[in-house]
Amino acid sequence: MAKVRYRYNSETCKYEPVIISPRIAGRRLLIFMSISFIMGLCGLLYFNYNFPLIDETLQASRNQKLKTEWTVLYKQLERTSRQLSTLEHNDDKNYRVILDLEPLDQSQREAGVGGHEKESSSIPYPLIRTAYEQADKIKNRLDIEAQSLEQLSNELTRKEKMWASRPAIQPVSNKDLKHLHTIFGLRMHPLLGYVRPHNGLDFTAPQGSPVYATGDGRVDFAQFSTSYGNVVYINHGYHFETRYAHLTNFIVGAGQTVKRGQIIGYVGNTGLSVSAHLHYEVLYKNSPINPINFFQRDLNNKEYEKLIEVGSMATSSLD
Amino acid sequence: MADTKFHYNPKTLRYERVKISIFNIIITAVSYLAVGCIFFIGLVLLQNLIIETPSEKKLRAENKALEHHKVLLTSQLWQSNQQLAELKKQDIALYQKLFETKAPSESSPVYPEREELLLAGTSDFNESIEQLGQRFSELIRSAQRSSQQFGAGVHVDKEDVPLLTSIPSVAPVENFEVAKLVSGFGVRINPFHKGQYHHDGVDIASPRGTLVLATAPGRVILVKKSDLVAGYGNYVEVDHGNGYITRYSHLEAISIREGQAVKKGQALGSVGSSGGSIAPHLHYEIIYEGKNVDPVKFIVTGIEAKQYEVLLSNSKKQNQSLD
Numbered sequence: 001m002a003k004v005r006y007r008y009n010s011e012t013c014k015y016e017p018v019i020i021s022p023r024i025a026g027r028r029l030l031i032f033m034s035i036s037f038i039m040g041l042c043g044l045l046y047f048n049y050n051f052p053l054i055d056e057t058l059q060a061s062r063n064q065k066l067k068t069e070w071t072v073l074y075k076q077l078e079r080t081s082r083q084l085s086t087l088e089h090n091d092d093k094n095y096r097v098i099l100d101l102e103p104l105d106q107s108q109r110e111a112g113v114g115g116h117e118k119e120s121s122s123i124p125y126p127l128i129r130t131a132y133e134q135a136d137k138i139k140n141r142l143d144i145e146a147q148s149l150e151q152l153s154n155e156l157t158r159k160e161k162m163w164a165s166r167p168a169i170q171p172v173s174n175k176d177l178k179h180l181h182t183i184f185g186l187r188m189h190p191l192l193g194y195v196r197p198h199n200g201l202d203f204t205a206p207q208g209s210p211v212y213a214t215g216d217g218r219v220d221f222a223q224f225s226t227s228y229g230n231v232v233y234i235n236h237g238y239h240f241e242t243r244y245a246h247l248t249n250f251i252v253g254a255g256q257t258v259k260r261g262q263i264i265g266y267v268g269n270t271g272l273s274v275s276a277h278l279h280y281e282v283l284y285k286n287s288p289i290n291p292i293n294f295f296q297r298d299l300n301n302k303e304y305e306k307l308i309e310v311g312s313m314a315t316s317s318l319d
Numbered sequence: 320m321a322d323t324k325f326h327y328n329p330k331t332l333r334y335e336r337v338k339i340s341i342f343n344i345i346i347t348a349v350s351y352l353a354v355g356c357i358f359f360i361g362l363v364l365l366q367n368l369i370i371e372t373p374s375e376k377k378l379r380a381e382n383k384a385l386e387h388h389k390v391l392l393t394s395q396l397w398q399s400n401q402q403l404a405e406l407k408k409q410d411i412a413l414y415q416k417l418f419e420t421k422a423p424s425e426s427s428p429v430y431p432e433r434e435e436l437l438l439a440g441t442s443d444f445n446e447s448i449e450q451l452g453q454r455f456s457e458l459i460r461s462a463q464r465s466s467q468q469f470g471a472g473v474h475v476d477k478e479d480v481p482l483l484t485s486i487p488s489v490a491p492v493e494n495f496e497v498a499k500l501v502s503g504f505g506v507r508i509n510p511f512h513k514g515q516y517h518h519d520g521v522d523i524a525s526p527r528g529t530l531v532l533a534t535a536p537g538r539v540i541l542v543k544k545s546d547l548v549a550g551y552g553n554y555v556e557v558d559h560g561n562g563y564i565t566r567y568s569h570l571e572a573i574s575i576r577e578g579q580a581v582k583k584g585q586a587l588g589s590v591g592s593s594g595g596s597i598a599p600h601l602h603y604e605i606i607y608e609g610k611n612v613d614p615v616k617f618i619v620t621g622i623e624a625k626q627y628e629v630l631l632s633n634s635k636k637q638n639q640s641l642d
Contacts, residue, residue, distance in 0.1 A: 006325040006334055015325055015334045036351055040358025044366070047359075055367045059378035066385040073392060080400055087403075087410055094498065095413060097524045098598040098641070125381060128388045135395050142402045149409045156416055163597055168511035215511075260512065284548060293549030293595070296509065296516055 070127060077134045084141055091148055099155045109144055110137065164260060165236040167214035167294040171244060171280045172267065176209035181277075184290040191272050199288035200243065200281035207276040209267040211244050213258040214280075214295065222250045222264075228279070229271025232264050241286075245279040246271050418501065419508045420638035461625070485559040487534030488620045489583065491567060491603045492525050492590065495618075497626050499523050501600070502641060503634030504613035510597045510639050519611040520566070520604035521634060522641040527599045529590040531567050533581040534617070535559040542577045545594060551602070552594020555587050566604040569596040600641045 006015040052060075092103035120132035170177070181202040189196050217236035224230050228245035232252060235241050244250075248268030252258060269276045282291040325334040371379075415421065492499070500523050507518035537559035544553045554568035555575065571591025575581060592599045605614045615634040622630065 004326065005337065006327060008323065008325060008334075015327075018324065032351070033354070036354035037358050039351065039355030040360075040362055043355065043359040044362045047363070048366075053367065053370075053372060053375060054363065056372060056375040056378065059375055059382060062382050063378050063385070066382055066389070069389060070385060073389060073396070076396060080396065080403060083407075084403060087406055090410060093496075094501075094524065095417065097499075097526050098417060098501065098600070100527070100592065100599055103526075123384065123388070125384055128384060128392075131392055132388075135392055135399065138399050139395070142399055142406065145406055146402070146409075149406060149413065153409065153413055153416075156413060159597065160416070163511050166511045168509070169514070289547065293547055296512075 067127070070131070073131060074134075077131065077138065081134070081138055081141075084138060084145065087145055088141070091145065091152065095152050099152060099159065101152070101155060104144070104148060109141055161216075162238050164216045165238055165240065167236060167240060167242050167282050167291070168296070169212065169214050169260060170203070170295040171211050171214050171242075172203040172205050172209060172278050173212070176205040176267070177203055178206070179204040182292060184292065190274055197288075200245075200279050201291045203267075203278040203280060205267045205276065205278065207248060207266075207268055210263045211247060211265050211267060211278055213260055213262045213264050214242055214282075215240065215260050217242075217258060219252045219254050219256045219258060219264070222252055222254055225271065227272045229273060230265065230268065231271070234258060234264070239285045241283040242291075243279075243281040243283070245281075246273045246277060418636070418638040419513070420636050464628075482561050484583075485535055485537070485561040485563055487559060487563060487565050487605055487614075487617055489532070489534050490523075490618050490621070491532055491534050491565070492523055492601055493530040493532060494525075495523070497622070497630040497633060499525055500615070500630055500633055502638055503615055503636065504611070505635075506637060508637070508639040510642055511595070513639075518640045520568075520602050521614045522600045522602055524598060524600045524641065525590045527571055527589070527591055529601075530586045531555075531570060531588050531590060531601055533557055533583060533585045533587055534565055535563065536583050537563075537565075537581060539575050539577055539579045539581060539587075540564070542573055542575065544573065547594065549595040552596060553588070553591065554594075557581060557587070562608040564606040566602075566606065568602040568604075569594050569600060571599075595642050598641045602641070 005018045007018050008014075009016050051057075088104075088109065095101075096103045120129060120136070123129045123132070181204070183198055184201060185198060186195055187198045188194070189198075213234055215234075215236045217234040217240075219232060220235045220241070221231070221233035228243070230247040230250055231243060231245040232247065232250045233241060233243050244264060246268055247265035247270065250265035252262075252264045258264060267276055267278050273279075280291050281288055282294050283289070324337045326337055327333075328335045500521055502518060502522040504518060504521055506515050508514070509516050535557075537557045539555060540558045541554075541556035543551070543555075545551070551566075551568035553570040553573055554566060555570065555573055556564055556566045558564050567587055569591055570588040570593060573588040575585075575587050581587065590599055590601050596602070603614055605612050605617055613634070615631060618630065619627065
């Protein structure tokens, strides 16, 4: 219980208890509140004068943090761009060189950038606008690189087909081969007895040894002829044709597609021939060329050159 | 004093003057301050709620834009990165098809940017530290290797100088880069029949028309031109003396004559795809005392140690040659 307070009344000469009426209490409270309020207000004024507004501070620090995050975003953009550059460099300097295609120049790689008005260009903050520009540029370059890679891939597929079509192996396996007559050019014909061009190479092998297509192609002709005997012509496209003569029999028909290494017939002695052998011709743009240049089995380039020279010397051959 | 207050002390049975103690004063002051503080806080909050200064407004708008576009851009970048990853796969597939061998893996792992480290959590940070540590030990190792390779003392006698100058020690094309050496010396895959054969030189892929350079002083002993779509095509041989002969094949054009003396670095012709070749490139051979030797062991001048290591490892890949 609060102590009762008294006041000395000089008129009555008595101590009288102090009665605090609600009005007085209210007034006191009001005074107390006012003074406190004024103090608070002073504090506020002082604070405003000396420090920025709290909200502003908060926003400013948020701004700072966001800007750091944006710096990171920029770095990420840069990294993506750098990795893309590596791809583009590979594309231009390696693939396009090897596939014999013109490298894309810078203007082609950056085509389409800045053409149409983008909504991002109306953003009033250069930080954001520039990032969009960079991101859009990357997007464009990616699309162009995607197209380019597709082109390269198509070109490679086309070339692979071309390489696969090229006569590139021996038509008779080394294990069947008894002797390779590397005579190409004019020579005395063993049966006819006069000089006429020998337009191919002779592979001596036992009758019935398999004869392989030397490149991918389509059989143009598979028939018996009096001079060639049973003969197969393969059209390889890209100006190449190969002929396989004096076969015992052939197992492919005209119009059939063949793969390199596929057996097309067997070594024989049909037509103008004195013993079992394969007469093999390679034609480029319809003229016969030395087949020695179109296979390479355990041969290094030096021996290869030697064979070409030997092949050009005219001596006797088998057909 | 009219306002003097008393209170009744039942022990002494007297009215005693109420003393105003320091304690009372402090209590009063603190209560004023406390309520004042409450008012202050209230006023600040009220002010923040009502008043918006122009700079705050600007900041708020900017933050909103930054946040909004960050999300958009991040997702756009994410999509781009996905596409990039897809393209990388295609690139590797193309490489494998082209060279019939595995594409070189990305040798350098991606290191985080400094700014990313600032934002990273502790686990990311530790990981980065670990990566940096690995990178550091890698560098140490490579430095040790280099010093082993190149640190050995070299002594050259005066009589050896002509021998040294006759060694074909530079790259045989202009603007040579290690990445251009696409197929090395040794057993390789033939691009036409895909079988293995011995590749007697190195293939340096270069755009058509790139100059082919003599790798040491010497005399041109052979110039051969051929329309045949097989073999060396147009090629040149240069004799450097002391048993060294170099051969440059699949040329497009030849700019020297047989018997002509050439200086080191002199143009012999230009890169092409003549003969049995699937791509514009120079097929370069070094023949020492009648035997083909690995030219990579000779291309040492003008190449940094690190690049040379790349060259060496490139040349050892058992890939497809350009023939």
